Amino acid sequence: MTTEEVISYGTETDPEDMPEDVLLRVSHLVKEFPIKRGIFFKSQVGAVHAVSDISFQVRKGETLGLVGESGCGKSTTARCVMRLLEPTEGQVYFRREREVAAPGGGTEIVSDVVDIATADSATMRALRRQIQIVFQDPYASLNPRMTVASIVSEPLIVHRVGTAQERLEKVKELLAVVGLSPEHTNRYPHEFSGGQRQRIGIARALALNPRFIVLDEPVSALDVSIQAQVLNLLQDLQEEYGLTYLFIAHDLSVVRHISDRVAVMYLGKIVEFAERDTLYSEPMHPYTHALLSAVPIPDPELERSRERIILQGEIPSPSDPPPGCRFNTRCPIAVTGKCDVDEPLLSKLGEGHWVACHFPAVRKVF
Amino acid sequence: MSDRSPGADVSLDAAEGISAEPVTQWDLFRTRLARHKQARIAAIFLSLLFAIVFAAPFVTCAERDAYCGKLLEHPATQLRDPQTGLLLVQSPPSTSRPFGTDDIGRDVLSRVIHGGRASLTVGLMTGLIVATVGTVVGALAGYYPGAVDQVLMRIVDVILGLPLLPVAIVFGSLVPQIPVLPAFLKEGAWVIAFLLGILLWGGLARIVRAEFLSLREKEFVEAARAAGSNDRRIIFRHILPNAMSPIIVATTLVVGTAIIIEAALSFLGFGVRPPTPTWGGMSAAGARVATKGFWWEFLASSSALVATVLAVNFMGDGLRDALDPTQTIERK
Amino acid sequence: MSDVLLAVEDLRTYFATEEGVVRAVDGVSFTIDRGERRGVVGESGSGKSVTAMSIMGLIEPPAGQIVTGVINFDGLNLLELHEDEMRKVRGGRIAMIFQDPMTSLNPVYTVGQQLVETIVLHQNVSKSDAREIAAQSLADVQIPYPAARLDDFPHQFSGGMRQRVMIAMGLSCNPELLIADEPTTALDVTTQAQILDLMLALADDRGTSVLLITHDLGVVAGFCDTVQVMYAGGIVESGSANDIFYDPKHPYSWGLLGSMTRLDAAQQHRLNSVRGAPPSVINLPQGCRFRPRCDFAVDVCQQRLPLLGPSDVEGHTVACHRAAELDLKLVTPEGAAQ
16 A cells, blocks of 8 residues: 555545546535534534545446444435535535537537535536435425425426426326326325335436435335335336436445445544445454444344444544544554544555555454 | 336335325315314304404494494494483393493494404404514524524514513504504504504514424425425425414414403503494493493403404314324324 | 243234224234243334233223233233233333333433332332342443432433433343333444343343344344244244244245345345335235235135144244245245246
């Protein structure tokens, strides 16, 4: 490992050198929520460090899994990428496609890179046709006072696509695509089960033919058998429409199933980043070890013989993250004087395998 | 393309369990409201009251001394005995005059019905003003936290801190002297409605702000934002419809409060000026003679007041239950 | 040789709702031996939680009613006990922990006050002795500084710590049966591992029987000796953990296992999802309740509700008309789609 590789990760801030096959590049993203006190003149007394300087790229057509426990900043990252939250620092480059007038008449599609974090509202509005999101809670993410037709056609109305009749046709088509009956356009969300509602949410995300979809825990609120249906649907849609996914989840087995590459987050930082199979078979960060060993596997013999790494203590508060490595307070191999002082950088330890640990080592956990 | 469309392995099955007829929010609301017995009775009572009170001017004589013998007399008409020609002063309830007459011979039933107009006008107009101002201010404060919220909510604090009756009494006498106001606004009931509207919107604004604060964080609002919706669309299409239940319920309660305050002002002599009848003013006049055994005017006017305010509050109760999302019939 | 602690026979618990009668638990029979750890798995609406509530006597009439059934706990029929007798059993000999510890702890009392109250109610001890027992039970669940933390309020504990407090409260009276209803569902996976580890050690140590209710087959695999799978108010399959996981005989259990994403899956494959959604418990389908979603259904499945009966494996029961002829081990997910 060379020093150059150590510092190169995520430092490419020039959008011009973003490779053609990269759709999204998150560079040094920071999101802090100020903690304010006072009644009339609120003064900032601290900050919740939800996301602290993370960088990653998503390639066209792939699924990048972003996994971690509650409070690790994965959902905040998703919302910054969508610009539903304003990033405190950093860039979110997206390779957009635009239709422009061709020199010889007609139009052609050109692609260029735009920074979502600083895009003005007109640019952002246009970008929203290409980037969509599916939310976790199928009960909270659909407006209870709107019919299925108005929910799914909302993006079409906002972007003034088609006539009312054309939009209704599109809604019916979308409902069929996600496995719902097109006759249900005038129903309200409360008439549907959780899995059906999640399909409505997916139909809404597909309405504008996006190229990139952020999936924020799309199956964690669903029953196991319904989870499988929705995961299969998401994979079919990806294949069919060439979609790129950023898949946020806390469930490592779901992430393994659907992702091509996986990033593990802990307390606002990416601690390990690798190709899917590398991460699960050769994890190198002690947090990844603990996380993987804690996931139960539906196999009694294996479960009884597995060695579990039980982490001690609790996850520290993101408003007061520990110095040095953020995992050092719970790490079984932390070295006092090193890990609680120096923050480890994300270093390349194999082909496409990046680990932020002073003492990385491969450990089999199942 | 693959040989099956995405989701084909579950299509139609995934649509199972949806009833044949769509059940709208409105259906659910009506079913639940109809099940609320008190609200049902209150609704019938209020509809009848409205019909009678606002139809009254059309079935009475326009001239105060005409003594037309119609169903209702003009509220200022003094009744005389047809034989003797004497004023029928303090005549007790009878079949022809079911609520009796007052101390100068006016028919109490006619006056109670005509007097209802002031009460109901004040109640409805105040409710309208409160609903409009409170919703707009609360929505802005809840949707734009920071400076907008701070300024608006401090104004609300001041409004809620004002002592209601003294302010109403002082300004009630000042408002009619403002030259730019149109004439109808200088009439007693309208002045009071206007004043109460300004004094009572603070509570609703706080409720709406709290609703907006929580609703703006909901995922469906984020979803609308992710689709590219602007603030106006999010506020009017997504948040406001979901905040309607507390707005409707709180407004109903304000209507009841306004009716009582108007009565209190008239009772104290600061509300609508005589000879225009009001329930508060009649209660005051009736109370003065009730101790001498002439109890009917007080009983009739105060009963009308109590029954109306109770009915309005029962309506509010019923609406709250009917609009409560936790009572939504849901399949989970 | 088996020493039966709890025997539930033909339990039926119904709820009256505006839309009709919900048959939440409809003919459930099972037994738990002393020291046995039994898992109850099923999706939402399968009746697993209502079964637990029925055992605990927490079904509130008039909405909910236990229509028929016998719940025999160590010779006592719990359904015939008087409320004050039941109160002694509940929390004393049978303890229950819930999914959300915050709602089961009273926020205005300290953890110590709540623990002492439970202990005094069920054991014949003085308040100061009860406080010592309380501190000891917090120490048992590995809460640091147990004596000092007795004076803390529930909100001063993290989610994982609160669930430890609940376990401490549940185990403080040395119950013979611990019912855990989704005890780790609200927790992060590393905290879940801590809690399961702790429950396993404590139950083992004291020989407590455990009824673990969960939707997570992985949790069951590591924790339970025996498993019963519930669907739409009934048990469809019951047996040892190995039987259920390696040789499922009911198409639903088989489908459930196939629809799980696995951490150790060597390669990405299409999940074998169970099609459709669970039926509404008001309008249960005729015959076998799983039939509308079953890939193997035949005519008889529409006509008769299959009863839980023995299979070719000792102690492994299944409620499926075709259990004997189907060999689900040989069916690949792709093959089932035909």
